[in-house]
Amino acid sequence: MTRKYKVLFLCRENSARSIIAEALLRELAGHRFEAFSAGPEPAARVHPIAVAQLRPGISDLGALSPKSWLEFTGEWAPRMDLVIALDESVAGHHAPLFPGEPSLCHWTFADPLADEMPEPERVRLFEKVFWQIVRQISTFIELPQYAAMREGVVSVESPACVGDAV
Template sequence: MTDRVYNVLFLCTGNSARSILAESILNKEGGGRFRAFSAGSQPKGTVNPFALKVLESFDYPAKGFRSKAWDEFATADAPVMDFVFTVCDNAAGEACPVWPGQPMTAHWGIEDPAAVEGTDIQKQAAFVAALRYLRNRISVFAALPVASLDKTSLRAKLTEIGQSEGATSPRHSAA
C-alpha cells in the first residue's frame, strides 16, 4: 500500500460549474489518496452560485473556490498532476497546455448544467444531475488500485469511466 497522494486536475472551459463540482467531490471522497484541483481554458471569473448551493446541499465543501485559468497548472512551480480530466466537450477539443510530469488524461464529459435555462428549480435539478454523474465517476476512480495498474490498464479504466452514464461524447478518449 502506498502513502502517495495523487494530484488530479479537472478542466472545463469556464471553471464555474462541472470542474468545481468534481474538485470538491474528489477532495472529500478521495480518502486522502487524491488532491483535486480545477481550472478552465476561458475562466468565467466567478463560480456559478448553483454549483455552490448544490455542493452544500449534498454536504460537500463549497467554500474557497475560484474560477481560474488552466495556465496556473502548467507552470514550473505548480503542483505536478498525475491525472487531468476534461469534464466538458469544448475543453476536450482545445489545445491544452503541456502538463509537467506527463499526467494520464481522459475525457469525462457531461452536459453543462450552467447552460440550462428555465426556473431556478430546473437549473438546480441540472446541477444535481451533474453532481450525481461526477460523483459516480469519481467513486469508481477513487476505488481503482492506481499504484498496481499498468499504464495501459489504467488508461482503459479511465476511458471506461468517461463513457459511463451521462457521458456527452463517448468518442473522446483523451484530453
C-alpha cells in the same frame, strides 16, 4: 508519508462541473488524491447553484474558486498525474501541455450553464449532473490501480480513466 495522486479537472469556465468534481474528490478521497480544477475562461465566481449542490456535504467550500488552466502549466506548477476534461471545448487538442505529461481523460456531462433555460430547469439539470459526477468520482476512486493506495502503498502504474460518463 504516502504520495497522493494529483488530479486536475478542466471545464471552460471552471464554475460548475469541474468545481463539483474537485470538491467531491477532495471530500471523498482527499487522503489519497489532491484535487484541482481550472479552465481556459475562468468565471468570476463559483456558480451559486453549484455551491448549493455542494453545501450539504462539502466541508471546505471556501477553498473552491475558478482558476485559469495556465496556473497549472508553468515549471512551478504542481505535476499532475491525471487531467480529466469535463467539457468538449477543453478536451484533448484544446488543452495546454501540462508539466509531467499527465494522462488525459474525458468525462462527458451536460453543461448546466450552456443555454438559456428557466431557473427551475437549470436547478434540475445541476442536480442531475451533480449526481452523475458523484457516481463517476465514486467509481474512479475504486479503480484497482488505486486499491493499493487505500492500504498505504502507491501503485507505480499510470492512472487510468473510467469510461465516459453518461
